[in-house]
Every structure is written in structure tokens, then in C-alpha cells.
Amino acid sequence: MRIIMLGPPGAGKGTQARKIAEEFHIPQISTGDIFRRAVEENTAMGKKAKEYMDSGMLVPDDIVVGIVEERLNKPDADAGFVLDGFPRTLYQAERLEQILEKKGVHIDAVINILVQRETVIERFTGRRVCQVCGASYHIKYNPPKKPGVCDACGNKLITRHDDELETVKKRLEEYEQKTSPLIEFYKSRHLLIDIDGNKPIDEVNKSIVDVLRGETK
Numbered sequence: 001m002r003i004i005m006l007g008p009p010g011a012g013k014g015t016q017a018r019k020i021a022e023e024f025h026i027p028q029i030s031t032g033d034i035f036r037r038a039v040e041e042n043t044a045m046g047k048k049a050k051e052y053m054d055s056g057m058l059v060p061d062d063i064v065v066g067i068v069e070e071r072l073n074k075p076d077a078d079a080g081f082v083l084d085g086f087p088r089t090l091y092q093a094e095r096l097e098q099i100l101e102k103k104g105v106h107i108d109a110v111i112n113i114l115v116q117r118e119t120v121i122e123r124f125t126g127r128r129v130c131q132v133c134g135a136s137y138h139i140k141y142n143p144p145k146k147p148g149v150c151d152a153c154g155n156k157l158i159t160r161h162d163d164e165l166e167t168v169k170k171r172l173e174e175y176e177q178k179t180s181p182l183i184e185f186y187k188s189r190h191l192l193i194d195i196d197g198n199k200p201i202d203e204v205n206k207s208i209v210d211v212l213r214g215e216t217k
């Protein structure tokens with residue numbers, strides 16, 4: 001199964017993508033995680049990406065598309081994948097179609113997580129992430145078993161630099177301007193599935209899994 005997670009920053013894409021990946025035994029491909037790792041490792045690409053990420057802007061398309069293409073060419077993506085945080089512009093969506101066409105495969109579903117703006121802001125302020133494995137927690141809604149420690153890999157949890165209010169506002173603006181047109185793009189391809197993301201994590205997950213199971217039958 002090949003899935004795209006769509007929705008504003010903080011909607012719960014990463015949280016749900018991780019669960020879908022486990023449920024359907026496919027890799028979660030998160031461009032945000034790839035960039036954060038590159039920043040942490042201080043690679044040339046990481047240095048470039050950091051400037052944009054810290055100011056809440058999207059990383060330029062040519063950098064992102066190259067990274068995703070390389071990742072999709074790894075053998076574990078042959079059986080399917082869940083893309084989390086990509087595509088984020090119409091150009092990226094078009095390039096993704098070309099990449100998949102070359103491979104003779106296509107996207108099965110685009111999960112569009114709908115959330116209210118107030119909900120999103122509250123989610124950002126409580127978000128804590130694991131820099132090593134990418135797991136995302138919330139101090140109130142999805143706390144780790146041991147405060148400050150990742151359940152999945154035992155590493156330290158951090159607050160993302162770009163989760164401060166001013167940067168969040170810029171990220172939401174970038175979403176409205178550059179990413180939200182993808183809703184119409186995928187609707188016109190009959191791939192869009194709207195999911196109410198305002199409910200608790202497990203309920204949102206159940207709605208997604210139910211609909212994907214229906215899709216795969």
C-alpha cells in the first residue's frame with residue numbers, strides 16, 4: 001500500500017503515519033525526520049535545510065524531491081510506504097507522480113487529517129520528539145511512560161526549535177499557501193480521504209485503518 005499523509009503541521013501526520021507503518025508493515029518516510037537527522041549530523045544538506053526549517057519555511061523543492069526519490073529507491077519501499085510531510089507543494093506532487101510512474105506504481109490513498117486551528121496550536125506547545133527515532137509524544141495527550149525518555153528507543157526527548165509560536169505561525173502560513181492546494185489536486189484524482197483529526201489518537205487511528213482496510217479489499 002502506498003499512502004500520503006496530508007494536513008497542516010501539528011495535525012498528527014507523524015503520529016498516525018507511525019501507526020499505519022506498523023499496522024501495514026511498510027516504512028514511514030518522513031521528510032521532516034530526514035531533515036532533522038541531517039541537521040543533527042551537520043551534513044551539507046542539513047546545513048542548507050536548517051536555515052529554512054528554523055524560520056518555518058519550506059525547504060526548496062529541488063532538495064526535497066531528490067531526497068525522496070533516493071529514499072523511494074531503497075528496496076524496503078518496494079512493498080509500499082507511508083509518506084509523512086511530503087509532498088508539500090504542487091511541484092513536489094507532480095514530481096512524485098513521475099517518480100512512481102517510472103516504477104510502474106501509484107498512490108492508493110491520501111489521508112487528509114482535518115483539525116481546528118486551536119487544536120493545532122495546543123498540540124505544538126506540548127509536542128516532544130525523539131531525535132533518534134522520530135517518535136512524537138505530547139505531554140498531555142500522548143505522554144511517554146517515563147518523562148523525557150522515548151518509549152521506543154530510550155533516547156532523550158526534545159522540544160523542536162520550530163515549535164515556538166512565531167515559527168508555528170509561519171509554518172501554518174506556508175501550509176495555507178503552498179500545501180493546501182494539494183487537497184484539490186488529490187481530490188481530482190479521487191484519492192483524497194478526509195479524516196476527523198480532532199479526536200483522540202486511537203480513535204483517529206481506527207478511522208484511518210478502517211478506511212484503508214476498505215480500500216485494500
Ligand code: ADP
Nearest residue numbers: 010011012013014015123127137138141200201
Ligand atoms: P504532524 O506530524 O502533523 O506535525 P504530530 O504527529 O507530530 O503532527 O502531532 C503533533 C502533536 O500532537 C504531537 O505532540 C502528538 O503527540 C500530538 N497529537 C497527535 N495526534 C493527536 C490527537 N489525535 N489528539 C491529541 N494529540 C495528538
Ligand code: AMP
Nearest residue numbers: 031032052053057058059064085086088
Ligand atoms: P515536519 O517535521 O513535517 O513538520 O517538517 C519540519 C520542517 O522540515 C518543515 O517546516 C520544512 O521546513 C521542512 N520540510 C519537511 N518536509 C518538507 C517538504 N516536503 N517540503 C519542504 N520542506 C519540508
